[in-house]
Amino acid sequence: MKLLLLFIASIIVNNFVLSYFLGICPFIGVSKRLDSAVPMGFAVTFVMTMTAVITWIINQLILLKLNMPYLQYVAFILVIASLVQFVEMFLKKFIPSLYKAFGIYLPLITTNCAILGLALLEALKNYNFLESIVFGVGSGLGYTLSMAIMAGIREQLELSNIPKPFENAAITLITAGILALAFMGFSGMIAL
Amino acid sequence: MSILFSTILMGSIGLIFSIFLVIANKKFHVEVDERITKIEEALPGVNCGGCGFASCSNYAEAIVTKGSKLNMCVVADSETLAKLGEIMGVKVEKGEKKIAVVMCRGDREAAKFPGIYKGIKDCAAAIYSSDVAKRCKYGCVGLGSCVAACPFDAIHISEHGIPIVSIEKCTGCGNCVEACPRNLIELHPVSQKIHVYCKSKDPGAIYKTVCTNACIGCGLCVKAATNDNNPDAIKVSDNLAVVNYDNYKLKKEYIEKCPTGAINFEQNVK
Numbered sequence: 001m002k003l004l005l006l007f008i009a010s011i012i013v014n015n016f017v018l019s020y021f022l023g024i025c026p027f028i029g030v031s032k033r034l035d036s037a038v039p040m041g042f043a044v045t046f047v048m049t050m051t052a053v054i055t056w057i058i059n060q061l062i063l064l065k066l067n068m069p070y071l072q073y074v075a076f077i078l079v080i081a082s083l084v085q086f087v088e089m090f091l092k093k094f095i096p097s098l099y100k101a102f103g104i105y106l107p108l109i110t111t112n113c114a115i116l117g118l119a120l121l122e123a124l125k126n127y128n129f130l131e132s133i134v135f136g137v138g139s140g141l142g143y144t145l146s147m148a149i150m151a152g153i154r155e156q157l158e159l160s161n162i163p164k165p166f167e168n169a170a171i172t173l174i175t176a177g178i179l180a181l182a183f184m185g186f187s188g189m190i191a192l
Numbered sequence: 193m194s195i196l197f198s199t200i201l202m203g204s205i206g207l208i209f210s211i212f213l214v215i216a217n218k219k220f221h222v223e224v225d226e227r228i229t230k231i232e233e234a235l236p237g238v239n240c241g242g243c244g245f246a247s248c249s250n251y252a253e254a255i256v257t258k259g260s261k262l263n264m265c266v267v268a269d270s271e272t273l274a275k276l277g278e279i280m281g282v283k284v285e286k287g288e289k290k291i292a293v294v295m296c297r298g299d300r301e302a303a304k305f306p307g308i309y310k311g312i313k314d315c316a317a318a319i320y321s322s323d324v325a326k327r328c329k330y331g332c333v334g335l336g337s338c339v340a341a342c343p344f345d346a347i348h349i350s351e352h353g354i355p356i357v358s359i360e361k362c363t364g365c366g367n368c369v370e371a372c373p374r375n376l377i378e379l380h381p382v383s384q385k386i387h388v389y390c391k392s393k394d395p396g397a398i399y400k401t402v403c404t405n406a407c408i409g410c411g412l413c414v415k416a417a418t419n420d421n422n423p424d425a426i427k428v429s430d431n432l433a434v435v436n437y438d439n440y441k442l443k444k445e446y447i448e449k450c451p452t453g454a455i456n457f458e459q460n461v462k
Contacts, residue, residue, distance in 0.1 A: 058205070071198055075205060082209040086216055093220035159312040 003134050009190040010138030016114045017146040018183040023114030027150060028172055030105065037151035038144065040105045045140025047084060047109050048118055052136025054079050055119040056129055069123070076119040084110045114143060149179065227256050227279055234275045235265060240343045242266035242365030255280065266290070267344075267363045290364035290379045291461070292347065292357050294338075297389040297405035297454065298331040299352035304402055309333075316373040328402045330392040332376050341371035357461050386435075386442040390454040393430040399452060407433050407454035416446040426455075 014020065017027045023044070030040045055076050063069055088106050091099040099106075109115060118139050122132050153175055162171050231252040238248070243264040245251040254260040255276075262276045277283050304327045309318055315337040326333050334353035346361030347368055355368075359382065369377045376391060388407055392398055396408035409431035417425040425441040426433055433455060435442060447455040 062201070062205075066197070066201065068194075068198055068201065071202060074202055078202070078206055078209060082213055085213055089213075089216050089220040092222050096222075159314055159317070161313070 003130065005190055006131060007134050007138040010135050011142040011145060012183070013186045013188075013190050014139075015142040015146055015183055015186075016117065016139050017143060018180045019187065020114075020117060021180070022117040023112050023143065024176075026105070026108060026112060027147060028176065030108075031147055031150040031172075032154055034148065034151040034155055036105075037147040039101050040108075041140075041144025041147040043102045043105050044109055044112065044114065044143045045137065047080075047087060047106075047115060048140040048143070049133065049136040050083055050087065051076075051080055051115050051119055052122060052132045053129075054083060056122060056127070056132040059119075059123045060129075072120065072123055073116075076116055080115050080119070081110050114139070146179070146183075150176065153179075225256050228252050230279050231255055231276060234272055234279065236267045236272065238267060238343055240267060240363065240365035240367060242363060242367075266365050288381045288383065290381050291359055291362040292338075292364065292366070292368050292377050293380050293387055293461070294332065294347075294355045294357060295376045295378060295387065295389055295391050296330075296332040296354060297456070298326065298328055298403045299334075299350070299354045299405075301352060302403050302405040303328055303331060309335075315371075319373055328392060328398070328406070329394070330374060330376075330390075331403065332372075332374065337371045337373065338368035338377060341367040343367060359461050380437065384437075384440050384442075386444070386447060386455065386457055388426075388433045388435055388455045390432065393432050395431050405453055407431075408452060409433065410451060412449040412451070413446050413455055416449060417442075420446070422446075 016022050017024065026040060026044075031037045058075055058079060059069075059072060063071055063075060084106065088099070091102065091106070118136060122135055127135055154172065157171060157175070166174070228249075229252075232249050235248040235252060239246075241247075243251045243266065245254055248265075251260070251265065255262060262280060262282065263273060265272070265276075268276070306327050311318060311321055313335050315333050315335045318333050318335055332354055334349055334355070336349050336355070338347050338355050339349060343365065344361050344363055346358045346363070347355050348358075350356045355377075364379050366379055369375075369379060371377075374391070380387070390403075390405070390407035392403070392406050394402070394406075396410070398406050399408050409428050411428045411433075413426050413433055414423075414428055417423060420443070422441050422443075424436050424439060425443075426435050426446065428434070444457065447457070450456070
């Protein structure tokens with residue numbers, strides 16, 4: 001039951017983009033079209049899950065055992081960078097179609113602060129192994145959800161009559177703000 | 193002491209990861225034909241889709257792996273083609289340049305508009321949702337779906353409300369052809385300068401009620417062509433003059449008698 005709650009909480013209540021404000025850069029940059037926003041979301045989900053697993057191992061079995069939690073930041077960045085590299089190689093060899101679909105977004109994830117945020121939050125909240133996986137998958141899906149919502153809205157905006165001063169970046173930021181306000185309605189629903 | 197420990201720890205973690213990555217790189221190495229990257233670099237890289245492939249890199253891959261023809265890129269100039277030929281070791285000849293031609297002259301002065309359309313700025317949406325976009329059921333509604341589709345900035349709505357194609361910028365990629373919900377844009381070689389700038393199949397009365405630049409199907413052009421021993425050049429069907437593009441023989445003299453100016457010389461281009 002706790003795992004289910006954690007899953008839902010990480011998708012909706014503690015949505016990475018709209019309540020933690022992490023990973024805003026691709027959220028604004030890649031959300032212009034639905035058919036590129038959703039693959040980006042899934043790429044992030046994939047990397048988040050892998051990161052959650054490996055950083056948990058590194059953090060719990062190495063850093064905390066040796067009493068060196070101050071190395072978390074450096075170690076996690078190292079893990080994420082090499083993980084994304086590895087995932088890229090793996091996909092290129094075994095699932096070329098998926099590799100092509102991800103395209104530029106996969107290397108982009110290396111510099112996505114949502115991934116580092118996930119690893120640090122997971123260490124901060126002291127999740128066990130299973131919880132970490134659920135947290136990773138849930139956060140990734142939450143990211144995908146917010147990307148999809150944003151891209152859907154922006155596709156509609158393309159066809160609307162927007163006043164000149166509000167075109168492009170301005171209306172996008174306003175939309176993101178209103179979305180974040182809407183997601184505030186979920187806050188406090190699940191306390192974890 | 194702790195500095196030393198952490199340095200050693202981070203160093204060893206980094207070393208393990210890098211060894212792991214090196215092994216992975218060797219193991220998962222994918223042979224990529226060098227020519228694909230070379231061709232991709234030589235191609236214009238605008239991803240317009242004019243060749244029939246989704247992107248320039250897809251086309252480059254098709255050239256090498258599937259043996260697609262080298263002259264399919266509509267954007268490439270002779271220099272690029274020469275480079276492609278050099279990479280693949282064959283000689284390439286370029287076909288004649290085609291440009292987009294907008295087959296409508298129903299601008300704001302000629303065509304009648306029953307009302308003012310204020311909905312979303314998209315041609316398909318305007319046609320689908322209301323009749324006020326234009327009285328003519330065949331003509332251009334002038335909301336610029338083709339302009340938005342053009343990757344080369346070659347097509348613009350003129351001050352009279354009809355798209356104007358720039359001969360220099362247009363590459364004939366055909367994105368606007370697909371974007372036009374009324375199928376008014378066609379690709380034709382630059383040397384063919386005379387076209388019937390109307391698609392209306394309604395009878396001749398439309399001249400008074402719908403558009404003063406419409407083709408009314410009078411057949412004067414057909415008569416002129418027949419008198420010049422060229423009966424195949426143009427024919428009238430469904431109240432509309434249709435040019436025979438398979439065997440293009442239109443001459444300037446045939447169109448001089450056109451009462452409405454629907455058949456014209458180099459309209460909608462600049």
